[in-house]
Amino acid sequence: MAKSSSRYVCQDCGAILSKWMGQCEVCKAWNSVCEEVIQENYAGTPEPVLDDFFTSLGDDSESDASKSVSERRITKISELNRVLGGGIVDGSVILLGGSPGIGKSTLLLQMLSDIYGVSEFVYISAEESIDQVLLRARRLNLNSPQLKIASSSSIHQIISALSGLSRGSIVIVDSIQTIGSDVIQSPPGSISQVRFCTQELVNFAKKNTVTIIIVGHITKDGAIAGPKTLEHMVDCVLYFEGDRSYDYRILKCEKNRYGPTDEIGVFSMTGHGLEEVSNPSAAFLSGYNADVSGVAVFSGVEGTRPILLEIQALVSHTSIAIPRRSSVGFDANRLSMLVAVLSNRCKINFSNKDVYLNVAGGLKITEPAADLAVVSAIISSNFQKPLPKQSVFFGEVSLSGEIRQAHLSFARMKESQKLGFEEIYCSHKTGDHDGVPDVKIRKIKSIKEIFNIIEVNRK
Numbered sequence: 001m002a003k004s005s006s007r008y009v010c011q012d013c014g015a016i017l018s019k020w021m022g023q024c025e026v027c028k029a030w031n032s033v034c035e036e037v038i039q040e041n042y043a044g045t046p047e048p049v050l051d052d053f054f055t056s057l058g059d060d061s062e063s064d065a066s067k068s069v070s071e072r073r074i075t076k077i078s079e080l081n082r083v084l085g086g087g088i089v090d091g092s093v094i095l096l097g098g099s100p101g102i103g104k105s106t107l108l109l110q111m112l113s114d115i116y117g118v119s120e121f122v123y124i125s126a127e128e129s130i131d132q133v134l135l136r137a138r139r140l141n142l143n144s145p146q147l148k149i150a151s152s153s154s155i156h157q158i159i160s161a162l163s164g165l166s167r168g169s170i171v172i173v174d175s176i177q178t179i180g181s182d183v184i185q186s187p188p189g190s191i192s193q194v195r196f197c198t199q200e201l202v203n204f205a206k207k208n209t210v211t212i213i214i215v216g217h218i219t220k221d222g223a224i225a226g227p228k229t230l231e232h233m234v235d236c237v238l239y240f241e242g243d244r245s246y247d248y249r250i251l252k253c254e255k256n257r258y259g260p261t262d263e264i265g266v267f268s269m270t271g272h273g274l275e276e277v278s279n280p281s282a283a284f285l286s287g288y289n290a291d292v293s294g295v296a297v298f299s300g301v302e303g304t305r306p307i308l309l310e311i312q313a314l315v316s317h318t319s320i321a322i323p324r325r326s327s328v329g330f331d332a333n334r335l336s337m338l339v340a341v342l343s344n345r346c347k348i349n350f351s352n353k354d355v356y357l358n359v360a361g362g363l364k365i366t367e368p369a370a371d372l373a374v375v376s377a378i379i380s381s382n383f384q385k386p387l388p389k390q391s392v393f394f395g396e397v398s399l400s401g402e403i404r405q406a407h408l409s410f411a412r413m414k415e416s417q418k419l420g421f422e423e424i425y426c427s428h429k430t431g432d433h434d435g436v437p438d439v440k441i442r443k444i445k446s447i448k449e450i451f452n453i454i455e456v457n458r459k
Contacts, residue, residue: 194225237255428445
Protein backbone atom coordinates (compact mmCIF):
# COMPACT_ATOMS: atom_id res chain seq x y z
CA MET A 1 0.00 0.00 0.00
CA ALA A 2 1.07 3.57 -0.65
CA LYS A 3 0.16 6.57 1.45
CA SER A 4 0.29 10.07 -0.04
CA SER A 5 1.37 13.10 1.91
CA SER A 6 2.47 16.63 1.14
CA ARG A 7 5.19 18.89 2.44
CA TYR A 8 6.57 22.35 1.73
CA VAL A 9 10.16 22.41 0.47
CA CYS A 10 12.42 25.36 -0.39
CA GLN A 11 13.69 24.89 -3.94
CA ASP A 12 16.89 26.81 -3.20
CA CYS A 13 18.23 25.24 0.00
CA GLY A 14 16.04 22.13 0.38
CA ALA A 15 14.66 23.07 3.80
CA ILE A 16 11.37 21.36 4.78
CA LEU A 17 8.83 23.76 6.30
CA SER A 18 5.61 23.13 8.19
CA LYS A 19 3.52 25.44 6.00
CA TRP A 20 3.77 27.61 2.92
CA MET A 21 5.37 31.03 3.35
CA GLY A 22 6.63 33.69 1.00
CA GLN A 23 10.18 33.68 2.35
CA CYS A 24 12.20 30.67 3.39
CA GLU A 25 13.13 30.72 7.09
CA VAL A 26 16.53 29.11 6.43
CA CYS A 27 18.06 30.76 3.35
CA LYS A 28 15.77 33.86 3.30
CA ALA A 29 14.94 33.34 -0.40
CA TRP A 30 11.65 34.78 -1.65
CA ASN A 31 9.01 32.74 -3.54
CA SER A 32 11.07 29.56 -3.35
CA VAL A 33 8.76 27.43 -1.16
CA CYS A 34 6.63 24.92 -3.10
CA GLU A 35 4.29 22.13 -2.07
CA GLU A 36 5.44 18.63 -2.99
CA VAL A 37 3.27 15.54 -2.86
CA ILE A 38 5.13 12.36 -1.98
CA GLN A 39 4.12 8.75 -1.73
CA GLU A 40 5.40 6.61 1.10
CA ASN A 41 5.79 2.98 0.01
CA TYR A 42 5.78 0.26 2.59
CA ALA A 43 7.41 -2.98 1.47
CA GLY A 44 7.31 -5.90 3.85
CA THR A 45 9.40 -8.43 1.89
CA PRO A 46 13.18 -7.98 2.07
CA GLU A 47 15.29 -8.44 -1.05
CA PRO A 48 17.27 -11.69 -1.31
CA VAL A 49 21.04 -11.53 -0.79
CA LEU A 50 23.19 -13.07 -3.53
CA ASP A 51 26.09 -15.41 -2.82
CA ASP A 52 28.68 -12.99 -4.24
CA PHE A 53 27.34 -10.01 -2.30
CA PHE A 54 30.69 -9.48 -0.52
CA THR A 55 34.10 -9.24 -2.22
CA SER A 56 37.32 -10.01 -0.37
CA LEU A 57 39.99 -7.33 -0.57
CA GLY A 58 42.78 -9.91 -0.54
CA ASP A 59 41.34 -11.96 -3.41
CA ASP A 60 43.83 -11.95 -6.28
CA SER A 61 41.34 -13.11 -8.90
CA GLU A 62 39.53 -10.05 -10.19
CA SER A 63 36.06 -10.34 -11.61
CA ASP A 64 35.09 -9.03 -15.01
CA ALA A 65 33.10 -6.24 -13.41
CA SER A 66 36.03 -4.99 -11.31
CA LYS A 67 38.32 -5.00 -14.33
CA SER A 68 35.78 -3.04 -16.34
CA VAL A 69 35.25 -0.43 -13.64
CA SER A 70 38.98 0.25 -13.29
CA GLU A 71 39.40 0.93 -17.02
CA ARG A 72 39.49 4.48 -18.37
CA ARG A 73 38.17 5.60 -21.73
CA ILE A 74 40.40 8.15 -23.44
CA THR A 75 38.60 10.86 -25.39
CA LYS A 76 40.08 12.82 -28.26
CA ILE A 77 39.79 16.01 -26.14
CA SER A 78 43.03 16.10 -24.17
CA GLU A 79 41.86 19.01 -22.00
CA LEU A 80 38.88 16.93 -20.84
CA ASN A 81 41.14 13.97 -20.11
CA ARG A 82 43.36 16.22 -18.00
CA VAL A 83 40.47 17.44 -15.86
CA LEU A 84 39.05 13.93 -15.37
CA GLY A 85 42.42 12.57 -14.29
CA GLY A 86 43.27 10.62 -17.45
CA GLY A 87 39.92 9.71 -18.97
CA ILE A 88 36.39 8.51 -18.22
CA VAL A 89 36.08 5.62 -15.74
CA ASP A 90 33.58 2.93 -16.69
CA GLY A 91 30.47 2.93 -14.51
CA SER A 92 31.03 6.44 -13.19
CA VAL A 93 28.42 9.19 -12.95
CA ILE A 94 29.57 12.68 -13.94
CA LEU A 95 27.63 15.88 -13.24
CA LEU A 96 28.35 18.83 -15.57
CA GLY A 97 27.03 22.28 -14.69
CA GLY A 98 27.33 25.66 -16.34
CA SER A 99 25.55 28.83 -17.39
CA PRO A 100 22.96 28.70 -20.20
CA GLY A 101 24.63 28.81 -23.62
CA ILE A 102 28.15 28.36 -22.25
CA GLY A 103 28.73 25.26 -24.41
CA LYS A 104 27.88 22.23 -22.25
CA SER A 105 25.98 20.36 -24.97
CA THR A 106 28.58 21.31 -27.57
CA LEU A 107 31.39 19.92 -25.43
CA LEU A 108 29.57 16.64 -24.82
CA LEU A 109 28.65 16.14 -28.46
CA GLN A 110 32.24 16.71 -29.52
CA MET A 111 33.38 14.25 -26.87
CA LEU A 112 31.08 11.55 -28.21
CA SER A 113 32.50 11.80 -31.72
CA ASP A 114 35.36 9.42 -30.92
CA ILE A 115 36.27 7.62 -27.68
CA TYR A 116 38.65 4.70 -27.74
CA GLY A 117 37.06 1.36 -26.82
CA VAL A 118 33.42 2.53 -26.65
CA SER A 119 30.95 0.95 -29.07
CA GLU A 120 27.70 2.70 -28.07
CA PHE A 121 26.95 6.35 -27.38
CA VAL A 122 23.51 7.57 -26.27
CA TYR A 123 22.48 11.23 -26.09
CA ILE A 124 19.12 11.80 -24.37
CA SER A 125 17.80 15.34 -24.57
CA ALA A 126 14.82 16.40 -22.49
CA GLU A 127 15.11 20.05 -23.50
CA GLU A 128 15.44 19.78 -27.28
CA SER A 129 13.90 17.66 -29.99
CA ILE A 130 15.86 15.11 -31.98
CA ASP A 131 15.94 17.41 -35.01
CA GLN A 132 17.47 20.22 -32.95
CA VAL A 133 20.21 17.95 -31.63
CA LEU A 134 20.93 16.66 -35.14
CA LEU A 135 21.16 20.23 -36.40
CA ARG A 136 23.84 21.02 -33.82
CA ALA A 137 25.68 17.80 -34.64
CA ARG A 138 25.79 18.70 -38.34
CA ARG A 139 27.06 22.18 -37.51
CA LEU A 140 29.90 20.55 -35.57
CA ASN A 141 30.63 18.21 -38.51
CA LEU A 142 29.92 15.14 -36.39
CA ASN A 143 29.09 11.91 -38.18
CA SER A 144 29.33 8.95 -35.79
CA PRO A 145 27.24 5.84 -36.57
CA GLN A 146 27.61 4.69 -32.95
CA LEU A 147 25.78 7.78 -31.64
CA LYS A 148 22.08 7.28 -30.82
CA ILE A 149 19.89 10.30 -30.05
CA ALA A 150 16.58 10.28 -28.20
CA SER A 151 14.24 12.80 -26.61
CA SER A 152 12.33 11.99 -23.44
CA SER A 153 11.48 13.57 -20.09
CA SER A 154 10.34 10.41 -18.25
CA ILE A 155 12.98 8.76 -16.07
CA HIS A 156 11.22 5.39 -16.27
CA GLN A 157 11.16 5.46 -20.07
CA ILE A 158 14.84 6.43 -20.12
CA ILE A 159 15.86 3.59 -17.79
CA SER A 160 13.88 1.07 -19.85
CA ALA A 161 15.49 2.27 -23.09
CA LEU A 162 18.99 2.00 -21.59
CA SER A 163 18.50 -1.54 -20.29
CA GLY A 164 19.85 -3.06 -23.52
CA LEU A 165 23.18 -1.20 -23.51
CA SER A 166 26.42 -3.12 -23.24
CA ARG A 167 29.09 -2.59 -20.59
CA GLY A 168 31.31 0.43 -21.12
CA SER A 169 28.69 2.47 -23.00
CA ILE A 170 28.39 6.20 -22.41
CA VAL A 171 25.05 7.96 -21.84
CA ILE A 172 24.44 11.72 -21.69
CA VAL A 173 21.29 13.05 -20.01
CA ASP A 174 20.55 16.69 -20.82
CA SER A 175 19.34 17.89 -18.39
CA ILE A 176 18.36 16.49 -15.01
CA GLN A 177 16.13 19.49 -14.14
CA THR A 178 13.77 18.68 -17.05
CA ILE A 179 13.29 14.97 -16.22
CA GLY A 180 10.58 13.75 -13.87
CA SER A 181 8.79 10.70 -12.53
CA ASP A 182 5.10 9.93 -12.02
CA VAL A 183 5.88 8.49 -8.61
CA ILE A 184 6.51 11.95 -7.19
CA GLN A 185 3.67 14.44 -7.62
CA SER A 186 5.79 17.55 -8.12
CA PRO A 187 6.96 19.34 -11.26
CA PRO A 188 10.29 18.47 -12.93
CA GLY A 189 13.16 20.46 -11.50
CA SER A 190 11.93 20.31 -7.92
CA ILE A 191 14.22 18.97 -5.24
CA SER A 192 12.32 15.70 -4.85
CA GLN A 193 12.29 15.03 -8.60
CA VAL A 194 15.97 15.86 -9.07
CA ARG A 195 17.01 13.66 -6.15
CA PHE A 196 14.83 10.71 -7.23
CA CYS A 197 15.83 10.81 -10.92
CA THR A 198 19.53 11.15 -10.12
CA GLN A 199 19.37 8.18 -7.75
CA GLU A 200 17.72 6.06 -10.46
CA LEU A 201 20.48 6.94 -12.92
CA VAL A 202 23.23 6.27 -10.37
CA ASN A 203 21.77 2.85 -9.51
CA PHE A 204 21.55 1.93 -13.20
CA ALA A 205 25.13 3.07 -13.90
CA LYS A 206 26.61 1.08 -11.01
CA LYS A 207 24.59 -2.06 -11.75
CA ASN A 208 25.27 -2.17 -15.50
CA THR A 209 28.76 -0.52 -15.60
CA VAL A 210 27.51 2.23 -17.91
CA THR A 211 28.97 5.74 -17.72
CA ILE A 212 26.31 8.43 -17.35
CA ILE A 213 27.04 12.15 -17.77
CA ILE A 214 24.30 14.35 -16.31
CA VAL A 215 23.91 17.98 -17.35
CA GLY A 216 22.68 20.27 -14.58
CA HIS A 217 21.43 23.83 -14.51
CA ILE A 218 22.98 26.37 -12.16
CA THR A 219 21.41 29.04 -9.98
CA LYS A 220 22.14 32.76 -10.06
CA ASP A 221 24.80 32.16 -7.39
CA GLY A 222 26.69 29.78 -9.70
CA ALA A 223 25.88 26.54 -7.83
CA ILE A 224 24.17 23.55 -9.44
CA ALA A 225 20.41 23.81 -8.98
CA GLY A 226 18.82 21.23 -6.70
CA PRO A 227 19.79 19.73 -3.35
CA LYS A 228 23.42 19.67 -2.26
CA THR A 229 23.12 15.89 -1.90
CA LEU A 230 23.07 15.77 -5.70
CA GLU A 231 26.81 16.39 -5.75
CA HIS A 232 27.36 13.72 -3.09
CA MET A 233 25.52 11.10 -5.14
CA VAL A 234 27.68 11.39 -8.26
CA ASP A 235 31.35 10.46 -8.72
CA CYS A 236 32.56 13.63 -10.42
CA VAL A 237 31.33 17.23 -10.51
CA LEU A 238 32.47 19.52 -13.34
CA TYR A 239 31.78 23.20 -13.89
CA PHE A 240 31.98 24.81 -17.31
CA GLU A 241 32.62 28.53 -16.84
CA GLY A 242 33.44 31.54 -18.96
CA ASP A 243 32.78 35.20 -19.55
CA ARG A 244 30.43 36.05 -22.40
CA SER A 245 32.76 38.91 -23.33
CA TYR A 246 35.55 36.45 -24.15
CA ASP A 247 35.80 33.34 -26.30
CA TYR A 248 37.58 31.33 -23.61
CA ARG A 249 35.83 28.62 -21.60
CA ILE A 250 37.24 27.04 -18.44
CA LEU A 251 36.40 23.48 -17.36
CA LYS A 252 36.95 22.94 -13.63
CA CYS A 253 36.56 19.92 -11.39
CA GLU A 254 35.02 20.33 -7.93
CA LYS A 255 34.82 16.63 -7.00
CA ASN A 256 36.48 13.54 -8.46
CA ARG A 257 36.60 10.12 -6.86
CA TYR A 258 39.01 8.82 -9.49
CA GLY A 259 41.45 11.71 -9.92
CA PRO A 260 42.59 15.18 -8.83
CA THR A 261 40.30 18.17 -8.39
CA ASP A 262 42.75 21.00 -9.09
CA GLU A 263 43.21 20.65 -12.86
CA ILE A 264 41.52 22.92 -15.42
CA GLY A 265 40.84 22.67 -19.12
CA VAL A 266 40.91 25.73 -21.38
CA PHE A 267 38.80 25.94 -24.54
CA SER A 268 38.00 28.57 -27.14
CA MET A 269 34.48 28.90 -28.56
CA THR A 270 34.46 29.21 -32.35
CA GLY A 271 31.86 28.92 -35.08
CA HIS A 272 32.71 25.24 -35.51
CA GLY A 273 32.51 24.37 -31.82
CA LEU A 274 35.02 24.27 -29.00
CA GLU A 275 38.73 24.20 -29.70
CA GLU A 276 41.41 23.28 -27.18
CA VAL A 277 43.86 25.97 -26.06
CA SER A 278 47.19 24.18 -25.75
CA ASN A 279 49.07 27.29 -24.55
CA PRO A 280 46.77 29.29 -22.23
CA SER A 281 49.56 31.64 -21.13
CA ALA A 282 50.08 33.02 -24.63
CA ALA A 283 46.32 33.35 -25.09
CA PHE A 284 45.73 35.30 -21.86
CA LEU A 285 48.71 37.60 -22.56
CA SER A 286 47.73 38.36 -26.16
CA GLY A 287 46.99 42.04 -25.41
CA TYR A 288 49.75 42.63 -22.86
CA ASN A 289 51.38 46.10 -22.99
CA ALA A 290 54.36 46.61 -20.67
CA ASP A 291 54.51 50.40 -21.20
CA VAL A 292 51.27 51.08 -19.29
CA SER A 293 51.24 51.69 -15.55
CA GLY A 294 49.16 49.43 -13.31
CA VAL A 295 49.87 46.24 -15.28
CA ALA A 296 51.70 43.22 -13.81
CA VAL A 297 52.15 39.66 -15.09
CA PHE A 298 51.36 36.91 -12.59
CA SER A 299 52.69 33.37 -12.93
CA GLY A 300 49.91 31.20 -11.51
CA VAL A 301 49.37 27.47 -11.22
CA GLU A 302 46.10 25.64 -11.84
CA GLY A 303 46.59 22.07 -10.70
CA THR A 304 49.91 21.11 -12.27
CA ARG A 305 49.66 23.57 -15.17
CA PRO A 306 51.42 26.96 -14.89
CA ILE A 307 49.53 29.85 -16.51
CA LEU A 308 50.68 33.44 -16.96
CA LEU A 309 47.99 36.08 -16.49
CA GLU A 310 47.80 39.83 -16.80
CA ILE A 311 46.77 41.73 -13.66
CA GLN A 312 45.37 45.22 -14.30
CA ALA A 313 44.92 47.80 -11.55
CA LEU A 314 43.54 51.33 -11.60
CA VAL A 315 43.79 53.81 -8.72
CA SER A 316 41.79 57.01 -9.18
CA HIS A 317 40.77 59.92 -6.95
CA THR A 318 37.19 60.05 -5.71
CA SER A 319 35.02 62.53 -3.81
CA ILE A 320 32.63 60.05 -2.21
CA ALA A 321 32.85 59.26 1.50
CA ILE A 322 33.45 55.52 1.07
CA PRO A 323 35.95 54.73 -1.73
CA ARG A 324 35.25 51.74 -3.95
CA ARG A 325 37.20 48.47 -3.88
CA SER A 326 36.07 46.55 -6.94
CA SER A 327 37.59 43.47 -8.59
CA VAL A 328 36.82 41.16 -11.51
CA GLY A 329 38.34 37.69 -11.36
CA PHE A 330 39.85 38.26 -7.89
CA ASP A 331 38.41 38.01 -4.39
CA ALA A 332 37.08 41.42 -3.37
CA ASN A 333 37.70 40.79 0.34
CA ARG A 334 41.33 39.92 -0.32
CA LEU A 335 41.70 43.08 -2.42
CA SER A 336 40.45 45.16 0.50
CA MET A 337 42.94 43.40 2.79
CA LEU A 338 45.87 44.10 0.44
CA VAL A 339 44.86 47.77 0.17
CA ALA A 340 44.80 47.95 3.98
CA VAL A 341 48.28 46.40 4.15
CA LEU A 342 49.60 48.99 1.67
CA SER A 343 47.96 51.81 3.59
CA ASN A 344 49.35 50.68 6.95
CA ARG A 345 52.80 49.33 6.07
CA CYS A 346 53.73 51.65 3.19
CA LYS A 347 51.87 54.76 4.40
CA ILE A 348 49.93 55.22 1.14
CA ASN A 349 46.71 57.18 1.57
CA PHE A 350 43.79 55.34 -0.06
CA SER A 351 41.04 57.15 1.88
CA ASN A 352 40.16 59.32 -1.13
CA LYS A 353 41.01 56.84 -3.90
CA ASP A 354 39.06 54.12 -5.68
CA VAL A 355 40.89 50.87 -6.42
CA TYR A 356 39.80 48.69 -9.33
CA LEU A 357 41.34 45.33 -10.22
CA ASN A 358 40.83 43.13 -13.26
CA VAL A 359 42.21 39.76 -14.37
CA ALA A 360 42.48 39.90 -18.15
CA GLY A 361 41.01 37.02 -20.11
CA GLY A 362 38.07 36.22 -17.85
CA LEU A 363 39.90 33.73 -15.61
CA LYS A 364 39.30 33.73 -11.85
CA ILE A 365 42.27 33.62 -9.46
CA THR A 366 41.90 31.93 -6.09
CA GLU A 367 45.48 31.23 -4.99
CA PRO A 368 47.20 33.69 -2.60
CA ALA A 369 50.37 33.65 -4.70
CA ALA A 370 48.82 36.43 -6.80
CA ASP A 371 49.18 38.94 -3.94
CA LEU A 372 52.57 40.23 -5.05
CA ALA A 373 51.39 40.87 -8.61
CA VAL A 374 48.25 42.62 -7.33
CA VAL A 375 50.18 44.84 -4.91
CA SER A 376 52.76 45.71 -7.57
CA ALA A 377 50.04 46.67 -10.05
CA ILE A 378 48.31 48.88 -7.46
CA ILE A 379 51.54 50.69 -6.54
CA SER A 380 52.39 51.14 -10.22
CA SER A 381 49.00 52.66 -10.96
CA ASN A 382 49.07 54.89 -7.88
CA PHE A 383 52.38 56.51 -8.86
CA GLN A 384 51.73 56.32 -12.64
CA LYS A 385 54.96 54.43 -13.31
CA PRO A 386 55.08 51.15 -15.25
CA LEU A 387 56.74 48.07 -13.86
CA PRO A 388 59.92 46.74 -15.51
CA LYS A 389 59.40 45.20 -18.93
CA GLN A 390 59.47 41.42 -19.31
CA SER A 391 58.99 40.88 -15.56
CA VAL A 392 56.83 38.33 -13.70
CA PHE A 393 55.57 38.45 -10.10
CA PHE A 394 54.35 35.75 -7.71
CA GLY A 395 54.27 35.47 -3.93
CA GLU A 396 51.87 35.71 -1.01
CA VAL A 397 51.69 38.95 1.00
CA SER A 398 51.19 38.62 4.75
CA LEU A 399 49.55 41.21 6.99
CA SER A 400 53.00 42.36 8.08
CA GLY A 401 53.96 43.15 4.48
CA GLU A 402 56.35 40.22 4.17
CA ILE A 403 56.47 38.23 0.90
CA ARG A 404 55.88 34.56 1.58
CA GLN A 405 56.93 31.66 -0.62
CA ALA A 406 54.58 30.18 -3.24
CA HIS A 407 54.39 26.48 -4.06
CA LEU A 408 55.61 25.03 -7.38
CA SER A 409 57.94 27.97 -7.92
CA PHE A 410 60.12 26.07 -10.40
CA ALA A 411 57.13 25.40 -12.69
CA ARG A 412 56.20 29.09 -12.58
CA MET A 413 59.74 30.09 -13.52
CA LYS A 414 59.95 27.62 -16.40
CA GLU A 415 56.69 28.91 -17.87
CA SER A 416 57.96 32.50 -17.61
CA GLN A 417 61.19 31.55 -19.35
CA LYS A 418 59.32 29.76 -22.13
CA LEU A 419 57.38 32.92 -22.98
CA GLY A 420 60.50 35.11 -23.06
CA PHE A 421 60.30 36.94 -19.71
CA GLU A 422 63.66 38.03 -18.33
CA GLU A 423 63.04 38.91 -14.66
CA ILE A 424 61.11 37.08 -11.95
CA TYR A 425 60.19 38.75 -8.65
CA CYS A 426 59.36 36.32 -5.85
CA SER A 427 59.81 35.73 -2.12
CA HIS A 428 63.26 35.76 -0.52
CA LYS A 429 62.53 32.27 0.79
CA THR A 430 62.23 30.81 -2.70
CA GLY A 431 64.94 28.24 -3.37
CA ASP A 432 67.55 28.60 -6.09
CA HIS A 433 66.83 26.79 -9.36
CA ASP A 434 69.66 26.16 -11.78
CA GLY A 435 67.38 24.82 -14.48
CA VAL A 436 66.08 28.27 -15.50
CA PRO A 437 68.84 29.97 -17.55
CA ASP A 438 68.65 33.45 -19.09
CA VAL A 439 66.26 34.60 -16.36
CA LYS A 440 67.15 36.91 -13.47
CA ILE A 441 65.48 35.93 -10.20
CA ARG A 442 64.89 38.95 -7.96
CA LYS A 443 64.09 37.90 -4.39
CA ILE A 444 62.34 40.48 -2.24
CA LYS A 445 61.48 40.36 1.44
CA SER A 446 58.86 43.10 1.88
CA ILE A 447 56.39 45.03 -0.23
CA LYS A 448 58.42 48.17 0.50
CA GLU A 449 61.03 46.93 -1.97
CA ILE A 450 58.51 47.36 -4.79
CA PHE A 451 59.16 51.12 -4.67
CA ASN A 452 62.76 50.44 -5.63
CA ILE A 453 61.55 48.35 -8.58
CA ILE A 454 59.57 51.21 -10.11
CA GLU A 455 62.14 53.79 -8.92
CA VAL A 456 59.86 55.80 -6.71
CA ASN A 457 61.61 58.11 -4.24
CA ARG A 458 59.89 57.74 -0.87
CA LYS A 459 60.89 60.42 1.63
